[in-house]
Amino acid sequence: MKHLSVAAALLGLSSLASAQVMVVNQAISQAEVEAAQQAWCRALVDISTTHERSGQAAAKALAEKVIDSAYGYQMGAVLFKPTLTVNPQTFRTTRAGALAYFVGGDAAFPKDKGFALKGWTACQPVNSAIFLAGDSATSMGKVNITNKDGKVTTVDKTWQYVKDDAGKLRIVVHHSSLEYAGL
Amino acid sequence: MKHLSVAAALLGLSSLASAQVMVVNQAISQAEVEAAQQAWCRALVDISTTHERSGQAAAKALAEKVIDSAYGYQMGAVLFKPTLTVNPQTFRTTRAGALAYFVGGDAAFPKDKGFALKGWTACQPVNSAIFLAGDSATSMGKVNITNKDGKVTTVDKTWQYVKDDAGKLRIVVHHSSLEYAGL
Amino acid sequence: MKHLSVAAALLGLSSLASAQVMVVNQAISQAEVEAAQQAWCRALVDISTTHERSGQAAAKALAEKVIDSAYGYQMGAVLFKPTLTVNPQTFRTTRAGALAYFVGGDAAFPKDKGFALKGWTACQPVNSAIFLAGDSATSMGKVNITNKDGKVTTVDKTWQYVKDDAGKLRIVVHHSSLEYAGL
Amino acid sequence: MKHLSVAAALLGLSSLASAQVMVVNQAISQAEVEAAQQAWCRALVDISTTHERSGQAAAKALAEKVIDSAYGYQMGAVLFKPTLTVNPQTFRTTRAGALAYFVGGDAAFPKDKGFALKGWTACQPVNSAIFLAGDSATSMGKVNITNKDGKVTTVDKTWQYVKDDAGKLRIVVHHSSLEYAGL
Numbered sequence: 001m002k003h004l005s006v007a008a009a010l011l012g013l014s015s016l017a018s019a020q021v022m023v024v025n026q027a028i029s030q031a032e033v034e035a036a037q038q039a040w041c042r043a044l045v046d047i048s049t050t051h052e053r054s055g056q057a058a059a060k061a062l063a064e065k066v067i068d069s070a071y072g073y074q075m076g077a078v079l080f081k082p083t084l085t086v087n088p089q090t091f092r093t094t095r096a097g098a099l100a101y102f103v104g105g106d107a108a109f110p111k112d113k114g115f116a117l118k119g120w121t122a123c124q125p126v127n128s129a130i131f132l133a134g135d136s137a138t139s140m141g142k143v144n145i146t147n148k149d150g151k152v153t154t155v156d157k158t159w160q161y162v163k164d165d166a167g168k169l170r171i172v173v174h175h176s177s178l179e180y181a182g183l
Numbered sequence: 184m185k186h187l188s189v190a191a192a193l194l195g196l197s198s199l200a201s202a203q204v205m206v207v208n209q210a211i212s213q214a215e216v217e218a219a220q221q222a223w224c225r226a227l228v229d230i231s232t233t234h235e236r237s238g239q240a241a242a243k244a245l246a247e248k249v250i251d252s253a254y255g256y257q258m259g260a261v262l263f264k265p266t267l268t269v270n271p272q273t274f275r276t277t278r279a280g281a282l283a284y285f286v287g288g289d290a291a292f293p294k295d296k297g298f299a300l301k302g303w304t305a306c307q308p309v310n311s312a313i314f315l316a317g318d319s320a321t322s323m324g325k326v327n328i329t330n331k332d333g334k335v336t337t338v339d340k341t342w343q344y345v346k347d348d349a350g351k352l353r354i355v356v357h358h359s360s361l362e363y364a365g366l
Numbered sequence: 367m368k369h370l371s372v373a374a375a376l377l378g379l380s381s382l383a384s385a386q387v388m389v390v391n392q393a394i395s396q397a398e399v400e401a402a403q404q405a406w407c408r409a410l411v412d413i414s415t416t417h418e419r420s421g422q423a424a425a426k427a428l429a430e431k432v433i434d435s436a437y438g439y440q441m442g443a444v445l446f447k448p449t450l451t452v453n454p455q456t457f458r459t460t461r462a463g464a465l466a467y468f469v470g471g472d473a474a475f476p477k478d479k480g481f482a483l484k485g486w487t488a489c490q491p492v493n494s495a496i497f498l499a500g501d502s503a504t505s506m507g508k509v510n511i512t513n514k515d516g517k518v519t520t521v522d523k524t525w526q527y528v529k530d531d532a533g534k535l536r537i538v539v540h541h542s543s544l545e546y547a548g549l
Numbered sequence: 550m551k552h553l554s555v556a557a558a559l560l561g562l563s564s565l566a567s568a569q570v571m572v573v574n575q576a577i578s579q580a581e582v583e584a585a586q587q588a589w590c591r592a593l594v595d596i597s598t599t600h601e602r603s604g605q606a607a608a609k610a611l612a613e614k615v616i617d618s619a620y621g622y623q624m625g626a627v628l629f630k631p632t633l634t635v636n637p638q639t640f641r642t643t644r645a646g647a648l649a650y651f652v653g654g655d656a657a658f659p660k661d662k663g664f665a666l667k668g669w670t671a672c673q674p675v676n677s678a679i680f681l682a683g684d685s686a687t688s689m690g691k692v693n694i695t696n697k698d699g700k701v702t703t704v705d706k707t708w709q710y711v712k713d714d715a716g717k718l719r720i721v722v723h724h725s726s727l728e729y730a731g732l
Contacts, residue, residue: 021312021313022311022313023213023313024313024315025213025315026314026315027315027316028210030206127204129204129206130206131206131207132206132210133210134210134211134317136317
């Protein structure tokens with residue numbers, strides 16, 4: 001269900017003290033955006049950890065669950081530009097393309113080594129701005145991801161979310177890029 | 184501007200204590216809906232009062248201001264079914280049709296006597312439900328309007344609002360009907 | 367899935383003749399609104415016919431299917447003002463209230479006799495205006511419903527639709543009222 | 550006005566041959582997205598050309614017009630990650646930050662040399678995907694920009710558009726990045 005809350009609030013009218021108004025609020029809140037970002041970061045680290053402990057097949061199974069619950073591929077397409085992809089497979093508008101990017105092992109995407117398999121141990125979003133447009137929300141900022149040697153990689157990241165019928169945020173746009181190194 | 188609030192909130196990160204995130208929130212709130220309803224009610228009484236004190240021309244001038252600021256006719260049409268209109272002019276999808284309904288005096292709408300000229304002295308919405316869909320919001324409930332003799336007329340009322348670029352709610356759907364008298 | 371169409375169209379560029387652009391379109395079209403209106407009318411007649419042939423229980427079972435597929439009660443509430451309801455149960459924001467209105471037989475809604483059980487044989491929407499707002503759409507107009515004696519009842523009707531995740535239109539606002547009889 | 554078209558179409562009903570339905574359609578179309586992309590490209594080349602012919606002040610004046618008509622800064626913020634910006638001024642959520650990026654000359658943005666002043670002679674979007682969400686639309690793909698020496702720079706680009714009250718598309722999200730060079 002696409003509702004945030006169904007609240008029954010007393011009307012502020014003495015002569016109508018028993019009347020109640022049902023309120024349904026579908027708008028996406030800042031807290032929901034931040035929770036979705038944290039969930040994405042946790043999933044990235046979880047896939048890395050699963051890979052170390054249980055191998056690529058287990059990591060792939062987890063990545064499939066993550067993609068199916070956090071992205072909106074069932075809506076027809078996700079506009080996904082991962083950090084490290086190149087022509088002619090820069091954009092991963094299909095679920096298969098996203099899965100290959102995260103865990104590799106797909107002959108149809110031969111350059112993919114598995115971004116989520118790089119031994120990530122921490123992930124932290126640092127938002128520059130969050131735009132709550134009502135039925136969608138977009139965040140833009142840095143994401144710092146740390147590997148097991150303590151090295152931090154920082155990416156510039158845009159995520160757009162919509163709510164599905166169950167009230168869960170799903171990523172419908174995801175543009176990630178390495179910081180510009182030329183200045 | 185279509186923003187509710189541009190808040191700069193500290194990120195909850197000690198290592199980024201000086202970082203700030205800009206938040207723009209365009210979602211329509213329950214408080215905004217209730218304020219728009221109260222404004223509609225006040226405008227109805229104001230037009231009646233102006234009519235009593237200063238005549239139809241003054242009431243018409245005020246009604247034009249009200250329609251231009253509270254409705255969305257500039258978006259192409261408003262889906263407006265006033266309480267007391269009949270075939271073949273039941274629906275008032277144009278500004279001219281709304282103005283004629285409220286203050287009469289338009290030969291193109293010969294049955295309109297001016298709903299807002301009926302000496303209304305009070306107007307009170309009693310919501311049954313408010314649906315906040317993010318970029319639009321709809322309320323449904325009763326509206327009680329009182330004339331100078333103290334007689335209360337109750338109508339069943341649906342209003343849908345969107346925000347314009349200036350952040351102001353505008354009515355884009357308005358269906359009003361007398362209560363069913365058959366039971 | 368919430369997509370109307372996933373079209374792959376050739377870019378109009380000779381040097382990129384093999385490039386394709388994936389297009390997902392979630393906007394609600396006029397044809398979809400009209401189809402949803404026709405489906406509502408067919409369902410009303412079907413419930414009446416089922417009632418005549420198979421009794422109230424069968425009609426109720428069909429009405430439950432219709433409500434679950436055509437309305438958005440799973441989103442938290444529907445803003446529904448049926449044609450013939452009165453205080454204190456004018457508004458039917460819950461599924462139970464809608465079902466009682468259409469087929470009666472619910473002690474919690476003692477005045478409901480079952481609007482859909484009145485032997486309707488035909489139903490025809492005549493739109494005054496359709497507002498396609500992108501992710502929602504609203505229609506306003508007359509609906510003419512004919513009973514087995516050939517008598518036509520005309521109501522003033524507002525329906526607002528949104529698309530669910532499966533791409534199906536669902537009614538989220540429904541205000542119906544008898545025509546004003548005072549002029 | 551936020552309407553695409555106000556069409557009055559004959560209802561397909563012989564007995565209602567004179568009835569008309571007013572249709573307002575606010576949904577963003579693929580053609581509108583493509584036109585906005587072409588306008589952005591033309592503006593980039595125009596600013597470069599103006600700079601060559603008339604100097605930085607003229608280029609800046611033109612850039613201000615372009616930003617004010619093509620972006621949505623008046624909505625509170627634009628989520629803009631230009632191609633060549635770095636910490637701590639990577640994100641240009643304000644009009645001043647966008648203007649400095651395009652034409653330089655602002656002491657508050659000391660690293661900005663003016664991206665639009667680099668002598669661009671051509672600009673061509675090559676979309677991977679366009680997502681029409683009804684009241685917003687997002688494109689993702691490559692943009693090829695050519696300088697006066699014929700050298701082509703390709704960037705990965707995400708643009709999200711909404712319609713303003715005048716029916717004009719405005720960029721509310723813009724993430725641009727150089728192609729990944731590591732593979």
